[in-house]
Amino acid sequence: MNNTICEMFGIEVPIFGFSHCRNVVAEITRAGGLGALGTAYYTPEQLEMELNWIDERVGGKPYGVNLLLPQKFETVGQEKLDFDKLPEEHVRFVRELLDAGGVPRLPESERESLLREALDQLHMTPEHAGELLDVVLRHPNVKLVVSALGSPPRHILDRLHEHGIKVGAMTGKVQHALKHKANGLDLVIAQGTEAAGHTGVVSSMVLWPEVVDAVAPMPVLAAGGIGRGRQMAAAFALGAKGIWCGSIWLGTRESDLPDEMKELLWAANAEDAVQTRSRTGKPGRMLRSKFTEAWVQPGAPQPLPMPWQSVLSTEARLRFDRAVAKDFMTCPVGQIVGTMRHETSVRQVIYDILAEFGETLVDMAELSDEVAE
Amino acid sequence: MNNTICEMFGIEVPIFGFSHCRNVVAEITRAGGLGALGTAYYTPEQLEMELNWIDERVGGKPYGVNLLLPQKFETVGQEKLDFDKLPEEHVRFVRELLDAGGVPRLPESERESLLREALDQLHMTPEHAGELLDVVLRHPNVKLVVSALGSPPRHILDRLHEHGIKVGAMTGKVQHALKHKANGLDLVIAQGTEAAGHTGVVSSMVLWPEVVDAVAPMPVLAAGGIGRGRQMAAAFALGAKGIWCGSIWLGTRESDLPDEMKELLWAANAEDAVQTRSRTGKPGRMLRSKFTEAWVQPGAPQPLPMPWQSVLSTEARLRFDRAVAKDFMTCPVGQIVGTMRHETSVRQVIYDILAEFGETLVDMAELSDEVAE
Incomplete structure (x- = not known):
């Protein structure tokens, strides 16, 4: 495929994958998509190690990182957590x-x-966030930085752009997406309420087209509720230029x-x-x-x-x-957990998504002919 | 269009519309879709009047009714409400x-x-439900009865089928959809959590393809979060054979x-x-x-x-x-309320949905060519 998003990053398929696990990130990128590493809990030294590890495996292909880059550190870092x-x-x-x-x-x-x-x-502080950012900027294969806490501050955005890094932000609200656009970001990831972790309340079906229309022509990645090709096709029907998946990788053998x-x-x-x-x-x-x-x-x-x-x-x-107490164990996961039934691999997930995506497009083309008749 | 659902009902477009308002129901049917009247609060005499009113306007075209036809009347009818x-x-x-x-x-x-x-x-009782059913069966333009409270009891289902009426049920869960199939219903309406009123917790993006796969080849109508053509296209990409909309009619001039x-x-x-x-x-x-x-x-x-x-x-x-106290007034509405911005008409809503649906199919066909290259 060769759409806006594929051109923006020089990737083969507009499939973005978020994971806290470096193996998953590297494998998504190796398969032609773009993997993005969640970095919330890393020290700068750990992050350096993780990014070096990924660099060694992606052969110069692009990948991304998610950073916590809030405009203000209000709720964190003020008081010692004890x-x-x-x-x-x-x-x-x-x-x-x-x-x-x-x-x-x-x-x-x-x-x-x-x-x-x-x-x-x-314990997150502006100093710590700055140190993580310095690590990221030393890794030229990082082509995307995503903020999960609103638009990053202007000086950070400028530094990222100077390094040729595109900047995106997660959003669950149209109003936030408009702010990201006004703040000069390159893309937004519209995440429906069915996604894992902290989300907004609006569902993907309703949110995606609203965000697409609001920020056009800025490209939108669709997140929340995507684990198979039909959902990827739906994302494109709703105006997204690519998909952003998180939960679907949790059941792969690369997941830790x-x-x-x-x-x-x-x-x-x-x-x-x-x-x-x-x-x-x-x-x-x-x-x-x-x-x-x-x-x-x-x-x-x-x-x-x-x-x-x-x-x-x-x-x-x-x-x-x-204790491996299975009754109590839990992890963040979205509603597509219902479609995960056995171990697979990152590459297989991507192939399966693309195969069903292709079939769905053929079905839609037939429907298009029918409607035209 | 001429798909399973259009053939099943002899309608021109696979757009189903639910409303408590007879004007809306008649106008959806007149425009080539299928309107379904919510009947929860009618006496048999009132229902007779409403259906006669609709009959006079639809020129023999099919329409539907939603009935409360629970297997058991546990929570209602037992105790005098006071x-x-x-x-x-x-x-x-x-x-x-x-x-x-x-x-x-x-x-x-x-x-x-x-x-x-x-x-x-x-105050709902089995006797009352039976009386409403008798009214419905005297109106031959009624071609669809939808239950909002699970599959109807077997003897009611048989009576409906004997009268050439197709029977559907709302569902927010795969397990319920499977029961409806086993109970011999003709279609299910998979309704995501973004819909108006009582719904399940699973979003349309996740629910629809799960239900479609679970009950195939039984046709599925997609409900929840549909108010425009992109969403109709997404519903088809996700495997639905038609759409079921409720909220989008609330802002029309036909709405009461x-x-x-x-x-x-x-x-x-x-x-x-x-x-x-x-x-x-x-x-x-x-x-x-x-x-x-x-x-x-x-x-x-x-x-x-x-x-x-x-x-x-x-x-x-x-x-x-x-008192028309606007701060307090409320009504059931789904998340697509955000796309309703001014008064329109039922016919305009349908035209707009179909126009955007057609455009989206063209876009998808181009995407299909790209992917094939």
């Missing part, structure tokens, strides 16, 4: 929930350091999710990808588990505001992940 | 909310009879909504169509207003279970509708 500052009621609720579920506590000898390490990853987590995903239906405030305090879509369910039972405490629910859920996650 | 049985706290909450908003109370002289009349409409309600819809964005339990007790999508918002404020009482929240909201609705 487990001791959590309300006693909430700490007890989580502890008793996991105790009752037979999930072992963290060993006392390791608890402090495990928590500290996890909390340090949550634990096997038990993958098995939970393969067994899940679309309605098991629930909106929950249990992890960060803000509604985000994740796989339903005893942990997400506990917070919507009568008598459960209200989840804490950001970033404190993340601090609170940290120990719980460490506990159920280390 | 305002006096409501919890005092809830009654006070609603009264004070509207008092504080300056919405006049109902005149004491009329209050009792107004409430009685409204509550009688909520008050002008003030129409103006509220034209001013709304997609995210103003919120899921709320304020009207029936079950989450349903409606236009955000001071009434829907009040129920999610801290300290608000929990909405009552069905059918009691409907009883509770009855007086409120009578108050704010009679």
Whole structure:
């Protein structure tokens, strides 16, 4: 294919893939799409290592990174995140929930350091974001930077553009997409509410064409609810120039999710990808588990505001992940989880999407002839 | 066009439209689609009048009706619905909310009879459903009956089929769609969470292709999030054989909504169509207003279970509708409300959808050629 987006990045197929896992990112790019690495929890040293690893595998092909580049650091970085500052009621609720579920506590000898390490990853400052950016700019195969927290500040946008990097932003609202356009970004990723993680409330079917019309001729990537070729065809019918997928890679062999987590995903239906405030305090879509369910039972405490629910859920996650407690384990995933049924590979996912996309276009062409008659 | 669905009903375009308003229903059918009348609140005499009115206008063309035909009448009809049985706290909450908003109370002289009349409409029994069905069967232009409460009981399905009437059901879940197929229905209407009123949680982008694959070769109509031709094209790309629209007619001149309600819809964005339990007790999508918002404020009482929240909201609705209190007025509407901007006509809506649908098919055909190269 050779559309606006393929030309913009010199890629073969307009399939973008987001992952926290470098193997997935590299493999998407190698298959002719463009992989984008989620970098939220990296130190600059770790990020340098990850990007070097990808560079070695993509043979000069382009890839991207997602950075947290907010205009302001209001909710993060102001106050030291500490487990001791959590309300006693909430700490007890989580502890008793996991105790009752037979999930072992963290060993006392390791608890402090495990928590500290996890909390340090949550601590985001402008300095830290700047250091990550410096790492990115030293890697010339990075051709796309995506912000998940609004348009990046002007000086950062300029630096990225000077390095020949295109800049995009996730958006769940038309008004935000218009801001991104006004701020000089190169593309927006319109993400429907059916996607994984923090999203807006508007569905892809409604959001995509609204955003496409609002920011035209700026290209729009469609995100949320795409895991197969029919959905890619729908995205193009709705005016998108490419697709942005996240959840669909979670079940591939390149994904570094634990096997038990993958098995939970393969067994899940679309309605098991629930909106929950249990992890960060803000509604985000994740796989339903005893942990997400506990917070919507009568008598459960209200989840804490950001970033404190993340601090609170940290120990719980460490506990159920280390114990491989399948009843409690969860991860962010979108509603297309219902179409993931067994292990596959990144390349197979892309081939399957493209094959069904091609078939659907043929069907649509026949329909077009019928309508014209 | 001449696909499965057009052949099944002898219609010119696979556009189905749901409305509580007979003018809208007749006009959709006259324009070559198939209008379906919502009948929830009719007496048999009223329904007879409405269907006669439609018959006189459609010149023998087919139309449909939505009936409440549950397998069991568990939540309704068992207990006499009465305002006096409501919890005092809830009654006070609603009264004070509207008092504080300056919405006049109902005149004491009329209050009792107004409430009685409204509550009688909520009182659904198997006998009543049977009487409505008898009315429907006397109207040979009715070619489609849609159940909004699961598959109808077998004996009703058989009677409908004997009269040459096709039977469909709304569904928001793959598992329900499979049941409808097993029960011998003729089609399903897969309705995404972005639709108006009571819906499931799965979005159209994810739900439609799942349902299409699950019930093939049974035809699927796509509902939820469709208001324009791009969305119709997306529905076909996702495997649907026709579209089912509800919200898009609300802003037409044929719609009997008050002008003030129409103006509220034209001013709304997609995210103003919120899921709320304020009207029936079950989450349903409606236009955000001071009434829907009040129920999610801290300290608000929990909405009552069905059918009691409907009883509770009855007086409120009578108050704010009679007073034309625009801050409080609301109606069921889907997220495509964001694309409704001014008064149009049913026929214009259909022409606009078809024109954009045709353009989109041409674009897709070009894309198909590109991919093939």
